[in-house]
Amino acid sequence: MRSKIMLFEQIRRDSRVEGLSVRALAKRHQVHRRTVRQALASATPPESVRRRWQSKKIDPFVEAIDAMLRSDLTAPKKQRHTTVRILARLVAEHDATDLSYSTVRSYVNERRQEIWAEIGRPLTEVFIAQTHQPGAEAEVDFAELWVDLPNGRTKCYLFTMRLCFSGRAVHRVYPTQSQEAFLEGHIAAFAELGGVPTMHIKYDNLKSAVTQVLFGTDRRRTENERWVLFRSHYGFDPFYCIPGIEGAHEKGGVEGEGGRFRRNHLVPVPKVKSLAELNIRLAKADRADDHRRISGRLATVGDMFGIERLVLRPLPTEMFEPGLLLNPRVDRHARVMVRNCQYSVPAKFIGRRVRVHLRAGEVIVLHGRNVIASHERSNGKGAQILDLDHYLEVLKYKPGALPGATALVQARAGGAFTPAHDAFWAAARKTHGDAAGTRELIDVLLLHRHMAAADVIAGLTAALSSGATSADVVAVEARKQHPGASQTAHPVDHGGALKHTVVSITQRRLADPTAVIAGLPPDTRALPSVAQYDELLSRRNTGSDASDSVKGNVS
Structure with a gap:
């Protein structure tokens, strides 16, 4: 329309300034003389008149086509007449061999809309604008998501709860769409929002909540008992949308929110060590989105949520176990x-x-x-x-089962069983033999139950550096790594030089007293005596006293 207005303005200007005739104006602007006359008559171009379809060939078959289209009003959606089928029936039933497909299609496209509009059910869906009250409604949905985890690219699911009034949303990622994830998502969202919607929450017909859809006008559903228990605990009602794509518009806010959040905060594909780490990032992104402004609104999401938060229903005092x-x-x-x-x-x-x-x-x-x-x-x-720690007591008396244990394979793959453990194990088996060396390793693994893994690994490194293959040495060195332990080393004097050594109490006790073990000097002290403790005896059994006692008893 804009280009035609400019054309009319140029025609009127040329006529006014140069006084050109209608024929000359039509030739200059390469338009029909009728267009020139329209321009000279009015600066506003006339509206385009929609060409009404006319065809004498189809007139005899109009009533038959209308009857077919009216029968579609009560027919199943997937068993309605197409243009091809209508033309085929006209040829077979009414001998309409002269009709072309394009002629029938033009009539059907126009007439079908009119017939459906007559009964108040237009084919083009009409959407009604809605006004939501603060704290009254929310919407929930799952969206697919890919995450790069340590074991590779993994398909996960983005749980989204969105408040209808403010648009404030909470997002969490879970490995499945199971009922456990469904409930945990609600608990996390309620905790983040600080309350529960007072009216209802809108859902698809998820299996986590609905076991059977009872078709009818009252949206009846057979609900999962655990789901009923959950929403009874938090005190809210569900609103189930129409099944399939037809009901997507009933919770259009959360349908668009999942895609918006994924495009803005999850592109490129996030690379994290765990989903727990990713959920921490998502919580920060949710709070950052409080500063955004939804199209058509004057206030930000955070400002509107500040109003809505005050009217949410308070959370129950007791936690619900989602597992x-x-x-x-x-x-x-x-x-x-x-x-x-x-x-x-x-x-x-x-x-x-x-x-x-x-x-x-x-x-x-x-x-x-x-x-x-x-x-x-x-x-x-x-x-x-499998957790290797769960089998240590058994492996203590069955050490031969450790090398091929599935739990050991998984511990290596997960990083719990480190190269330092392997090095200690190899050295212990070389020194003590396979069975005894494996038992020493198991004693080291038992240290992980009450000591930090980093401390134990540091103890392993220190023991190996000194050539010690005892779990006692590893324990002593690991305790030195603890923040509360004394970090003061104990020097040993060897000819005037101070040297830091690792001392094994067990080896020192069992070794030859004259030998130098783990850097200790020879022990030349005499063995202790317990003779002085005889003074504590109440009676001494001497030979003479004993004989006199016997004679007295006989007499």
Whole structure:
């Protein structure tokens, strides 16, 4: 329209300034003389008149086409007439051999819209603008996400909860879309927002919440019992959208939020050591987004959330356990079966029933009230997650099983069993033999239970540097690394020179007293005597006293 306005202005100017005729103006501007007359009559170009479809060939078949289109009003969506099918029926039933596909298509496209509009159901969906009250509504959804973890690029899922009034959103990443992740996402979001929406939260028909969709006008659903318990605990109602893509607009805010957040904060693909580390980054990104302004709003997200936060329902005082509670029995390999995966527990619990809290990213095993094992949850079926520490007591008397143990392979792969451990093990076996050397290594591994891993590794390095292959030496050196331990070295005088050495009490006690062990000088002291302790005896049994006593008894 703008270019036509400029054309009319040029025609009117040339006519006014140069006095050109209609024919000359049409030739100069290369338009029809009718257009020149329109321009001279009015500076505003006339609106384009929509060409009404006219065809004498289709007139005899209009009623038949309309009948087919009206039958589609009650037909299933995937079994309605297409233009190809309408033309085929016209040829077969009405002998319409002269009609072309384009002629029928033009009529059908226009007439179909009119027929559906007559009953108040236009084919083009109409959206109604909504006004949301502060603290009343929220929306929840999962979105796919790729993350570079130590074991490679992994497909994960981005949980998003978005408040409808302010647009404030909370994002967390989980390895699955399981119910445990679904509930943990809610708990994290409620804690971050500081409350719970007072009206309802909108959802897709996720299996974590809905076990069956009961089709009808009242949106009835059969809900999962654990989900009902969860929302009863936090005191909110669900709103389930229409199944499929047709219901996506009912929670359009969170549908767009997942993509926006992923493009702005998760590109390029994040590279992290764990999902816990990534979730810390996401929490910071959520707070940074408080400064953004949503299109069409004057206030920032943070300003509007400041209003909304005051009217959210307070959180319950008691925490809800999001993990699924299981009660498996420990098998003879000291493992429990959880969701087709096996996780190790200390060997002393073999044959007993234990309690398992299965969470989105971890598996917690309890015996009574005590946590006896904790593992990162595996997403693969048939996986074995074994902790070498759980088998140390057994390996103490079965040292030959250690070299081929699956737990050892996993400890090496995970970095818990370091090259320093391997070097100590090799040196210990060379000095003490395979069985005794392996037991010394196991004693070192037992130190990890009450000492920091860095301290134990430092102790291993110090022991190896002095040629010692005893767990006692490693323990002493590891304690020196502890922040609370004294860092003062004990020098040993060798001919006037001070030298720092590693002392093994066990080796010193068992060795030849005249030998120099671990840098100690020969021990020339006499053996101690206990003769003075005889004074403590209440009676001395001398020979004469004993004989007199016997004679007196006989007489």
